[in-house]
Amino acid sequence: MPQPLDPSMPAFRTLLDQAFERIAAHIDSLPTQPAGYVGDGDDLADALREDWPKEPIPFDAALELFFGKALSKTYNTAGPGYLAYIPGGGLVHAALGDFIAQMVNRYSTVWLAAPGLVQLETNVLRWFCRVVGFPERALGLLCSGGSLATLSAVVSAREKMLGSDFSRGMIYTSDQGHHCIGKAARIAGFPVERVRVVPSDDAFRINCDRLAEMIEEDLRDGFRPFMIAANAGTTNTGAIDDLPRLAQMAKERKLWFHVDAAYGGFFALTRRGKQRLRGMNMADSIVLDPHKGLFLPYGTGCLLVRDPSDLERAHALSAEYMPPMQVEDGRYDFCQMGPELSRDYRGLRLWLPLKTLGFEAFANALDDKLDIAEYAAEELSRMDDFEVLGEPQLSVVAFRWNDRRLPKSSLNAANKEVQRRVNARQRVMLTGTMLGDRYVLRICVLHLRTDRARVAMALEDLHSVASTLANDFGA
Ligand SMILES: Cc1ncc(COP(=O)(O)O)c(C=O)c1O
Numbered sequence: 001m002p003q004p005l006d007p008s009m010p011a012f013r014t015l016l017d018q019a020f021e022r023i024a025a026h027i028d029s030l031p032t033q034p035a036g037y038v039g040d041g042d043d044l045a046d047a048l049r050e051d052w053p054k055e056p057i058p059f060d061a062a063l064e065l066f067f068g069k070a071l072s073k074t075y076n077t078a079g080p081g082y083l084a085y086i087p088g089g090g091l092v093h094a095a096l097g098d099f100i101a102q103m104v105n106r107y108s109t110v111w112l113a114a115p116g117l118v119q120l121e122t123n124v125l126r127w128f129c130r131v132v133g134f135p136e137r138a139l140g141l142l143c144s145g146g147s148l149a150t151l152s153a154v155v156s157a158r159e160k161m162l163g164s165d166f167s168r169g170m171i172y173t174s175d176q177g178h179h180c181i182g183k184a185a186r187i188a189g190f191p192v193e194r195v196r197v198v199p200s201d202d203a204f205r206i207n208c209d210r211l212a213e214m215i216e217e218d219l220r221d222g223f224r225p226f227m228i229a230a231n232a233g234t235t236n237t238g239a240i241d242d243l244p245r246l247a248q249m250a251k252e253r254k255l256w257f258h259v260d261a262a263y264g265g266f267f268a269l270t271r272r273g274k275q276r277l278r279g280m281n282m283a284d285s286i287v288l289d290p291h292k293g294l295f296l297p298y299g300t301g302c303l304l305v306r307d308p309s310d311l312e313r314a315h316a317l318s319a320e321y322m323p324p325m326q327v328e329d330g331r332y333d334f335c336q337m338g339p340e341l342s343r344d345y346r347g348l349r350l351w352l353p354l355k356t357l358g359f360e361a362f363a364n365a366l367d368d369k370l371d372i373a374e375y376a377a378e379e380l381s382r383m384d385d386f387e388v389l390g391e392p393q394l395s396v397v398a399f400r401w402n403d404r405r406l407p408k409s410s411l412n413a414a415n416k417e418v419q420r421r422v423n424a425r426q427r428v429m430l431t432g433t434m435l436g437d438r439y440v441l442r443i444c445v446l447h448l449r450t451d452r453a454r455v456a457m458a459l460e461d462l463h464s465v466a467s468t469l470a471n472d473f474g475a
Contacts, residue, residue: 018059034426047069080450081427081450082429083430086446088291089297090297094295097348107342109343110335113323122139123351124142124347124351128288131266132288133268134306138305140308146287149288149301150181151339154181155188156305159314169226170195174199174241176206194223196214204237227258228256233263238264238392257283260287261288263396264394267394268280270363270370273370286304287301295447372455373445396443400440401414415432415440418466421465425461
């Protein structure tokens, strides 16, 4: 007998209980799980290849396959030791929001289909506008992540500033800008050379003088500069560009001013962050990633625009079979503001935690991350032979092992080896990056579950690895 697709309520409860048991055991064990282990990943992937499923298997057996096998070799992105890249989160309330949203499964990109649900999502967007200091009439949309938010920003800027003949349009960002800007530009129809990469200064902030010169050069050469994409927290070092100056430059030259605050933006909830992100509110568009700065599970980005009609100009299109779209102020059809028509109801995964935990809980958690990053930077500067590359501007600490006895030429390889050996201990996972010709390591403190004790473990491991490594590198 085939299983019914829609289980009875008692059967549903049993499924929920089984899932909860697995989830609870998994979350409880996160601090002791390896921080990131994918060794023999090929073997695992091969072992999980499956034929067409002939007979259904019991739910618990499927859970065992997922939790016991598939999940066994992964970067532990939900654990406290994940200090790599830009950590995501794993907020329980957000996951429950998703679960509920998927169970009620309403259509939420058309206002008429679920006005109450659209209103809750609109409330969340309004709260975010307040976080960044945008005016009352600003709004935006929730999307799957920073990259998609950036795509909608580039398309909106292109439509408004250049119209349909955009072949000579030029976008400016620094050499520290996230590659999603280049990708968005490419998908939006610009060849790669239409994104001008401006050098950054010693603090990894865009060199504004050079930017001004490049714009002048391009104008002389017949190009059409139309967008400055500034950084409010770079991936490499957490650097924040001089936003007030860039805003002024954009205004004087009539350019679209975009701020990539995917990583850094929600720090505006803290006193320190708000001060450092001054000028963000002068943007035409801002990318925020709740799956970074609000500790949500992956899959939620956000684009805010000063003027929502800019989004509509770039995205709105309807058809005979569609219900009527809203014309009244304050009523939004999200399908007219972004590329998606059918999509999951993203509002609840934000509304539920923000309403039931409150913004203050998030502000405190972010403040704590800033403290922990400062602590890491201070401790690293005190450690022999470690060099911190500038004070952390947010919660990323970029540093490197710089044993003076080592030849300069071996420093990059030495740092890669430090990273490999620290990660092999499996208490933390670190990633590195290139800053110019220097390979540097990073500690990014953003995971909901990362505390000072875990960062202390990272420092211990760095210290002990470096002490044993000097010999191998001929120091
Ligand atoms: C500064 C910055 N901007 C944009 C992105 C792209 O965001 P997503 O990965 O959500 O597409 C990232 C991702 O880490 C980022 O760090």
